Amino acid sequence: xxxGGGRLVRRRGLHRHRRGRPGPGRAGRRAGQGRRQHRGVLxxxxxxxxxxxxxxxxxxxxxxxxxxxxxxxxxxxxxxxVYGAGAVGGVVGGLLHRAGLPVTLIARGDHLRxxxxxxxxxxxxxxxxxxDVRAVEDPAEVMWTGDEIVHLAVKSDAxxxxxxxxxxxxxxxxxxxxxQNGVANEPAALRWFARVLGICVMLPATYLxxxxxxxxxxxxxxxxxxxxxxxxxDGSIDPLAEELAADLRHAGMESxxxxxxxxxxxxxxxxxxxxxxxxxxxxxxxxxxxxxxVREEGEQVLAAAGIEVVSREEDAAxxxxxxxxxxxxxxxxxxxxxxxxxxxxxxDWLSGEIVALAHRMGRTAPANDLLRRAxxxxxxxxxxSIPAADLLAQxxx
Numbered sequence: 499x500x501x502g503g504g505r506l507v508r509r510r511g512l513h514r515h516r517r518g519r520p521g522p523g524r525a526g527r528r529a530g531q532g533r534r535q536h537r538g539v540l541x542x543x544x545x546x547x548x549x550x551x552x553x554x555x556x557x558x559x560x561x562x563x564x565x566x567x568x569x570x571x572x573x574x575x576x577x578x579x580v581y582g583a584g585a586v587g588g589v590v591g592g593l594l595h596r597a598g599l600p601v602t603l604i605a606r607g608d609h610l611r612x613x614x615x616x617x618x619x620x621x622x623x624x625x626x627x628x629x630d631v632r633a634v635e636d637p638a639e640v641m642w643t644g645d646e647i648v649h650l651a652v653k654s655d656a657x658x659x660x661x662x663x664x665x666x667x668x669x670x671x672x673x674x675x676x677x678q679n680g681v682a683n684e685p686a687a688l689r690w691f692a693r694v695l696g697i698c699v700m701l702p703a704t705y706l707x708x709x710x711x712x713x714x715x716x717x718x719x720x721x722x723x724x725x726x727x728x729x730x731x732d733g734s735i736d737p738l739a740e741e742l743a744a745d746l747r748h749a750g751m752e753s754x755x756x757x758x759x760x761x762x763x764x765x766x767x768x769x770x771x772x773x774x775x776x777x778x779x780x781x782x783x784x785x786x787x788x789x790x791x792v793r794e795e796g797e798q799v800l801a802a803a804g805i806e807v808v809s810r811e812e813d814a815a816x817x818x819x820x821x822x823x824x825x826x827x828x829x830x831x832x833x834x835x836x837x838x839x840x841x842x843x844x845x846d847w848l849s850g851e852i853v854a855l856a857h858r859m860g861r862t863a864p865a866n867d868l869l870r871r872a873x874x875x876x877x878x879x880x881x882x883s884i885p886a887a888d889l890l891a892q893x894x895x
Contacts, residue, residue, distance in 0.1 A: 643669075764808075765810070780882045
């Protein structure tokens with residue numbers, strides 16, 4: 499048995515899962531049943547996943563000898579469950595699966611159907627493959643072993659909805675990582691799970707077509723530094739973060755474990771304040787000015803609140819030449835939500851985070867409040883349909 503899946507069937511050189519009934523709930527699970535057991539660096543039971551072969555569709559290259567994922571040696575890893583297999587979750591889950599680590603994706607709707615019927619279509623600067631990765635609709639369908647790490651990769655506005663469902667199905671030993679933008683997901687996860695990690699997501703990616711995810715960085719597909727939430731009182735790095743970073747590196751991504759991960763996530767929050775601008779307005783100098791204003795205002799509010807944020811220089815040095823975005827990306831994640839007609843956007847947890855923080859201090863954040871409301875007004879409408887000049891005029895009036 500494979501984690502989250504049925505019996506593996508070899509068919510024309512492909513690994514495919516024979517779907518069975520949904521897995522058992524919390525009661526009656528037998529951790530690691532039918533799977534090889536190992537001991538990891540933490541002295542915990544570890545489970546080895548199989549090394550699957552990507553399904554080869556027409557026009558999709560076979561995996562070549564010499565791929566970094568194949569050269570790094572077999573890894574002994576936790577079962578990675580990716581809750582939300584969109585742009586970020588799909589790319590990360592696909593790369594982990596491609597590296598031979600045990601992965602289950604949780605998806606829904608047309609995206610889930612496309613993955614089940616054709617595999618996850620993963621496109622990076624070096625990969626164009628259909629991956630036969632296990633995909634389910636609900637956490638209750640995951641074959642839990644007690645040795646999972648669940649990567650929350652839903653938009654922040656969906657976190658409150660998925661955590662109770664995850665808690666109902668997952669063992670208490672489950673580790674939860676927040677593979678998400680914003681800074682509100684980690685404290686939310688801590689209400690339900692004792693072991694929580696934050697991940698600072700540097701991954702330019704798109705999900706605009708069911709079953710297909712694309713990563714646009716041409717050097718490494720992603721930089722995903724991670725760390726414990728809340729941080730350890732002695733300032734040390736958590737072994738779980740070291741373990742996760744090793745798995746991510748094994749899958750061809752860049753990752754460092756950090757003791758101060760939330761300071762990095764607050765820096766990413768400042769960057770993401772431009773998401774509402776990108777979603778609401780067409781490119782141009784007026785839009786650039788709006789983005790500058792919302793980010794400057796965000797920096798001022800965070801400084802007034804005394805929140806630790808890594809400097810722009812540290813952030814730029816970390817990205818270095820690792821993240822080099824190729825042409826063709828379809829806009830920010832907020833723009834993509836509007837373009838797909840999902841019915842919601844996560845700006846309340848980006849621009850809205852700055853607005854809420856300002857209000858708690860008796861201040862205002864007019865630029866972020868205006869752009870938050872502008873992006874929300876376009877739900878169900880046409881993205882980038884508000885003239886940036888009009889918004890600037892409102893701010894200056």
